[in-house]
Amino acid sequence: MAVTYQVDGPLIHVIAKGCVALVDFHDHLLERIRDPRIHENMCELLDATGLERIELSRSDIAALVQCQRDHATLFLPIPLAIVTREPVLFYARTFQSLAGSADRMIRIFPTRRQAEGWLRALQAVAGRCVGNLEHIRQLRR
Numbered sequence: 638m639a640v641t642y643q644v645d646g647p648l649i650h651v652i653a654k655g656c657v658a659l660v661d662f663h664d665h666l667l668e669r670i671r672d673p674r675i676h677e678n679m680c681e682l683l684d685a686t687g688l689e690r691i692e693l694s695r696s697d698i699a700a701l702v703q704c705q706r707d708h709a710t711l712f713l714p715i716p717l718a719i720v721t722r723e724p725v726l727f728y729a730r731t732f733q734s735l736a737g738s739a740d741r742m743i744r745i746f747p748t749r750r751q752a753e754g755w756l757r758a759l760q761a762v763a764g765r766c767v768g769n770l771e772h773i774r775q776l777r778r
Contacts, residue, residue, distance in 0.1 A: 640665040644674045648756070649715070654687030659697040666704050670711060677714040680756045684749060685721040691728050698728065702735045716742040716759055718752035 639657040642665065643650045651665070669675055705712035717736075721729045726745070733743045742759075746752040 642669065644672070644679075647679045647760070649675060649679055649681040651681060651683040652687065653683065653685045654689075656690040656692065657688060658692040659700065662693075662701050663704065666701065666708075670708055675711060677710060679715050680759065681715050681717045682749070682752055682756065683717060683719045685719060685725050685729065686749075688721070688725050691725060693728060695731060698731050699735055702732065705736060705741070712741065716756065717744075718756050719743065719745045720747070720749050720752045721745060722747075 639655050639661040640651065640653045642652070649669070653661075719729045719733070729745050733745060736743055744752070744755055746755065
């Protein structure tokens, strides 16, 4: 599978590598929806530095965002830090733009260290990895 994840305490660590398409991300989201370990008081780090190719259109990305909106309690409260390299940056920014309009806190970083620092800062402010949606909206301002 091109997209895998591990749950480590309050962190969902997602790794995307090789060539990925809509079906890979869709299968990943469905697997997470069924995972009883995942809840709204978590944060997510997506390491996309191992991606070689992405086969996603803008409408594919919109479909992934819609899937997350359909299961809002499992995705929207969870801040997402994306670590990526230049070739994948366009896709990450498109996802950030579309998903950010759904009140999901998303940031893109060039290094894992910076991404983890942002997630730790959110944890320190919220007292846990994620606050409620209103608290997240206040942090975004």
